[in-house]
Amino acid sequence: MATFIFLVAAAFCIAGAVGIVLFRDAIRSVLSLVAVMLALSSLYLMLSAQFIFAVQVIVYSGAVMVLFLFVIALMGPVREQPSTRLRFQGLLAVIVAGSFAGLVVAMLGGVRYHAPDKGAVLSTFGSVESIAYGLFTTYLYPFELTSLLLLVAAVGAIYMSRRERP
Amino acid sequence: MSDITIGNEHLDASWFLILAALLFIIGAIGILVRRNPLVILVCIELMLNAVNLTLVTFSRQLQNSEGQLFALMSITVAAAEAVVGLGILVDIFKDREVEDVDELSELRG
Numbered sequence: 529m530a531t532f533i534f535l536v537a538a539a540f541c542i543a544g545a546v547g548i549v550l551f552r553d554a555i556r557s558v559l560s561l562v563a564v565m566l567a568l569s570s571l572y573l574m575l576s577a578q579f580i581f582a583v584q585v586i587v588y589s590g591a592v593m594v595l596f597l598f599v600i601a602l603m604g605p606v607r608e609q610p611s612t613r614l615r616f617q618g619l620l621a622v623i624v625a626g627s628f629a630g631l632v633v634a635m636l637g638g639v640r641y642h643a644p645d646k647g648a649v650l651s652t653f654g655s656v657e658s659i660a661y662g663l664f665t666t667y668l669y670p671f672e673l674t675s676l677l678l679l680v681a682a683v684g685a686i687y688m689s690r691r692e693r694p
Numbered sequence: 695m696s697d698i699t700i701g702n703e704h705l706d707a708s709w710f711l712i713l714a715a716l717l718f719i720i721g722a723i724g725i726l727v728r729r730n731p732l733v734i735l736v737c738i739e740l741m742l743n744a745v746n747l748t749l750v751t752f753s754r755q756l757q758n759s760e761g762q763l764f765a766l767m768s769i770t771v772a773a774a775e776a777v778v779g780l781g782i783l784v785d786i787f788k789d790r791e792v793e794d795v796d797e798l799s800e801l802r803g
Contacts, residue, residue, distance in 0.1 A: 541717060571747060575698070580766065592739070595776060602787065603732070621723060632718065659762060681774035684778055
């Protein structure tokens with residue numbers, strides 16, 4: 529059953545990702561990304577990351593995607609035309625992506641797995657408690673910096689979307 | 695050692711890693727090929743998601759929840775990046791229609 533779920537979710541991921549690249553309409557690309565994110569969230573659930581699953585669904589496929597759709601609604605439909613500027617862009621993209629894929633495959637071949645940590649309790653693994661314990665003890669400082677980052681991003685977005693600037 | 699037990703089945707961690715690598719490469723191809731700035735942002739989000747899958751996979755394989763914390767941080771940064779990127783895009787679109795990122799070359803030195 530787990531293998532079956534993995535294969536279905538992986539097929540959705542790949543199909544959505546290919547859709548993002550191939551669809552000419554921006555709105556179809558964004559909706560394909562929603563499909564990828566929902567499939568990925570089911571994979572997170574399989575990997576016993578319940579909290580990440582909830583965050584993925586709420587923050588990514590909820591908030592961020594609504595933001596993208598709002599921007600498309602503001603812009604109006606834009607269809608991408610075939611390129612006129614860089615004539616060799618397709619060829620260059622194939623070369624760069626091919627060499628990059630080779631790099632990633634070589635890296636995957638060299639992955640060495642370590643034995644799992646002893647003493648981890650799998651029944652509470654990935655729960656809100658275990659995440660919060662790490663977040664508020666060892667990683668408290670990065671966590672506070674994250675809130676600062678969000679504040680800066682919010683202020684920056686408000687500044688940029690103002691009609692007239694001082 | 696790279697087995698991940700889910701229910702009573704064993705999945706190999708490398709499956710998840712291969713899937714993440716595929717998603718990352720497709721995202722990279724999208725950034726190289728597409729010219730709509732909004733779709734390029736979408737492809738960046740796809741690549742960030744692929745990295746998150748790698749983090750969560752290793753977190754599960756090592757049974758160490760720090761990978762999930764890293765994934766959480768990366769989701770936050772990705773959300774902030776989307777907000778700022780889309781803010782810049784909306785600001786540009788107020789002035790003119792942009793169909794090609796190559797048109798945005800005022801800052802070229």
